[in-house]
Amino acid sequence: MLALSVIFLLIGLFLLGGGIWLAVLxxxxxxxxxxxxxIATGVLIRTRRAAAQLLYALLLLSTALWALWESGYDWWPLATRLGLLLLLAIPLLLPGNTLRRKPALALFAVWAVTGVILLSSLAYDAHRIEGQLNTESIVSDPDLGDTPANNWTSYGRSNHGQRYSPIDQITPDNVGELELAWQYQTGDLKGPQDIGETTYEATPLKIADSLYLCTPHNWLVALHADTGEELWVYNAQVPLDSQRQHQTCRGVSYLAPGAGTSDAPVGSSSLRTVSREPAGPAHELASKTCDAQLFLPTSDARLLALDPATGARCSNFADDGELDLMHNMPYTQSGFYYSTSPPIVIAGLVIVAGSVNDNYAINAPSGVIRAYDARSGELRWNWDSGNPEDTAPIAEGDTYATSSPNSWAIASADEDLGLVYFPMGNRTPDQIGVYRSPAEEKYASSVVALNLETGQAEWVQQFVHHDLWDMDTPAQPSLVDIETEQGLQPGLVVPTKQGDVYVLNRATGEPILPIGEEPAPQGTIEGDYAAPTQPVSALSFAPSPMRSADMWGASLLDQMVCRIRFQSLRYEGRYTPPSVQGTLVYPGNFGVFNWGGIAVDPERQVMFGMPLYLAFTARLIPRDDSDAAKASNSGEQGINSNAGADYAVEMQPFLSPLGIPCQQPPWGYVAGADLRTGKVHWQHKNGTVQDMTPLPLKLKLGVPGIGGPIITGGGVAFLAATVDDYFRAYRVTDGEQLWEQRIPAGGQATPMTYLNSRGEQMVVLVAGGHGSVGTTIGDYVLAYKLGGEADGAKE
Structure with a gap:
């Protein structure tokens, strides 16, 4: 009994000390x-008083009532409040226990009833929204872009970015028959010297009988679409650079034969050369003049043009197939600028944007968007949000604006309207707004429509005013015509990190679904300000404001620590400004939606998405603080220096001492909404804890993830993305999971689908893991078909 008494006393002392701290806060x-x-129970156990059992019964009963009052009939919040106390009750109930007298019956009754309540809550899903989306076609002949049904020629299948394929062989009735048809391993794996966020995020293209995909270190791989047989591999020989925040490639772009012809002489561009160390030989084939072209962006800021048939460099493009994207940059720090997303190829242009490192320095490369002749590489126009009116090709001795807002996600385009749509980020430093010009304020955290011919901005719709939270517009806009009371309107659907999904008229930028403004918290560092209101869309997945009661943990102990942290942070709801005290940012900068975006069905007028809910913290560190002085730029998490600014910044996920989210689950869902009305018809928890804990328990918690979905004409959506290593299929109309397949590495990429040469529907996923999310690292390309037989696999 002495040991049991000590356990009660130690746990009691921890809760008492922390409880006093929490009460003061x-x-x-x-x-x-x-x-x-x-503590009192522990003392009573040592004196062998039966009152210990009565006191503990009262504690357990009170805790059960408090837990139900705080969290409702919800397993995971109840389990973390009641689990430890239910376990501690067992020694007090064991036969032979000298304390076991009549009071033990009272304790047993409370223990049994509490246990039944807890276990029965497993069968109830307090977070599930049940409903059904449209089952019939609303638009009988939707605009799917110019990609043939059997192909996938752009990141989002076409430049419309719908991630919808009309192929309908796979249906809810037969999707369970999907089997692995072939697999391929690229050989490009995360190494010990790589940065943390080395990731496989690529979606392959399918053109004719070939697949084309890129790897994290910018290899371009060509495979036979039927068998997965390797056709060729091009290695861009990208050197390692610890200053990059990302080592990833989301995809490549394609210029069809005969498209984009130009009368301009090759090499007529006025681009100046930027000095860099040579990367070394990259391919054994001699360069050639290309008809069709693949464009590969690299993480050392180059754009390469390659022959789809052989992988040879295209001598007609720029400097022997290589364009240096550091030209005319105001600052050229190594690793500060590169493209992680494929450029968009449209109207004879290849239009390139890039990623600028967050929070590394106030003087950084420009976020300029540049359109080059797709054949010659000649600069046709440049649009810089820091100097938006001057879009004529920059002169040789001039430079772009410093640190202007960039566009790191994928763009979309409507050639008929002559517009290209870019989701815009923010100016670095992301959490400090004192360095921004009026033009940068106007275009940050928005979507902007640029004229394809001139590069001039035709319209802009902003989603965060004076963004202090790194709420970049993260995902490719989806172009889908929307049926309204006024008739069919050309629509554009944009998901955001803060959870709102905007449905706009893509010709004018005006809202199709209403946009309002809501009051926002105030109070910032000296010299800065917070916008008095922030936009809100009629279609929104924004979470309810977080409460102290929403804190979570494996037990009462770490849950209490999370509550102390919550009470210590500044938090007044969504858009609470960053602070020296430390601010809770919810939704966090990981986003409700991120680069994986959503998939839309243009026939049924619906969307399928994966909303995510994880809080982050943001702390501004004055320059004279020792932490700021020691800041060495740790990527997207940790302390970054903001060199030249008065404050460094520390960004972290809001985690318990055990490394799990402080907020109670679910953290991840799949959801379906009607794009005409903005109504969310269904929402279900998605993913299990199988790969999150030492014990491989397949409990459907609703876990985080990053990646994107697709929808097929058969009414099936495909999605991997979660932190458990599974590939899943869902019925679009009600979200019911229909199929899942264990995969050998994390599936943090968006899948795609096509018809092989035998007319069979294939579904392909790149599974290589995500370094900063912590999923299993690999280098797999996995192809599935109905009744598939594993053939042509290359290990």
Whole structure:
């Protein structure tokens, strides 16, 4: 009994001490009272008084009532509040226990009833929204872009970015028959010297009988679409650079034969040369004049043009198939600028944007968007949000604006309207707004429509005013015509990190679904300001404001620590400004939606998405603070220096001492909404904890993830993305999971689908893991078909 008494006393002391701290911060008194009760129980156990059982029964009963009051009939919040106390009750109930007298019956009754309540809550899903989307076609002949049904020629299948294929062989009735047809391993794996965020995020293209995909270190791989047989591999020989925040490639772009002819002489561009160390030989084939071209962006800021048939460099493009994207940059720090997303090829142009490192320095490369002749590489126009009116090709001795807002996600385009749509990010430093010009304020955290011929901005719709939270517009806009009371309107659907999904008229930028403004919290560092209101869309997945009662953990102990952290942070709801104190940012900068975006069905007028809910913290560190002085730029998490600014910044996910989210689950869902009305018809928890814990328990918690979905004409959506290593299929109309397949590495990429040469529907996923998310690392390309037989696999 001595050991049991000590356990009760130690746990009680921890809860009492933490409970006093929490009470001082204005939090719940429960932990203080529970700690005192456990200490008293421990003392009574040592004196062998039967009152210990009665006191503990009262504590357990009170805790059960408090837990139900705080969290409702919800397994995971109840389990973290009741689990430890239910376990501690068992020694007090064991036969032979000298304390086991009549009071033990009272304790047993409370223990049994509490246990039944807890276990029965497993069968109830408090977070599930049940419903059904349209089952019939609303638009009988939708605009799917110019990609043939059997192909996938752009990142989102076409430049419309719908991630929808009309192929309908796979249906809810037969999707369970999907089997692995072939697999291929690229050989490009994360190495010990790589940065943390080395990731496989690529979606392959399918053109004729070939697949084309890129790897994290910018290899371009060509495979036979039927068998997965390797056709050729081009290695861009990208050197390692610890200053990059990302080592990834989301895809390549394609110029069809005969498209984009130009009368301009090759090499007539006025681009100046930027000095760099040579990367070394990259391919054994001699360059050639190309008819069709593949464009590969690299993480050392080059754009390469390659022959789809052989992988040879295209001598007609720029400098022997290589364009240096650092030209005319105001600052050229190694690793500060590169393209992670494929450029968009449209109207004879290849239009390139790039990623600028967040929070590394106030003086960084420009976020300029540049259109080059797709055949010659000649600069046709440049649009810089820091100097938006001057779009004529920059002169040789001039430079673009410093650190202007960039566009790191994928763009979309409507050639009939003559517009290209870019999701815009923010100016670095992301959490400090004092360095921004009026033009940068106008175009940050928005979507902008640029004229394909001139590069001039035709319209802009902003989603965050004076963004202090790194709420970049993260995903490719989806172009889908929307049926409204006024008739069919050319629509554009944009998901955002803060959870709102905007449905706009893509010709004018005007909202199809209403956009309002809501009051926003105020109070910033000296010299800065917070916008008084922020936009909100009629279609929104924004979470309810977080409460102290939403804190979570494996037990009462770490849950209390999370509550102390919550009460210590500044938090007044969505858009609470960053602070020296430390601010809770929810939704966090990981986003409700990120680069994986959503998939839309233009026939049924619906969307399928994967909303995610994880809080982050943001702390501004004054320059004279020792932490700021020691900042060495740790990527997207940790302390980054903001060199030249008065504050460094520390960004972290909001985690418990055990490394799990402080907020209670679910953290990840799949959801379906009607694009005409903005109504969310269904939403279900998605993913299990199988790969999150030492014990491989396949409990459907609703887990985080990053990646994107696709929808097929058969009414099936495909998605991997979650932190458990599974590839899944869902019925679009109601979200029911229909199929899942264990995969050998993390599936943090968006899948795609096509018809092989035998007319069979294939579904392909790149599975290589995500370095910063922590999923299993690999280098797999996996292809599935109905009744598939594994053939042509290359290990």
């Amino acid at each position: 204005g939090g719940s008194l429960y932990y203080l009272l529970a700690g005192a009760a456990l």
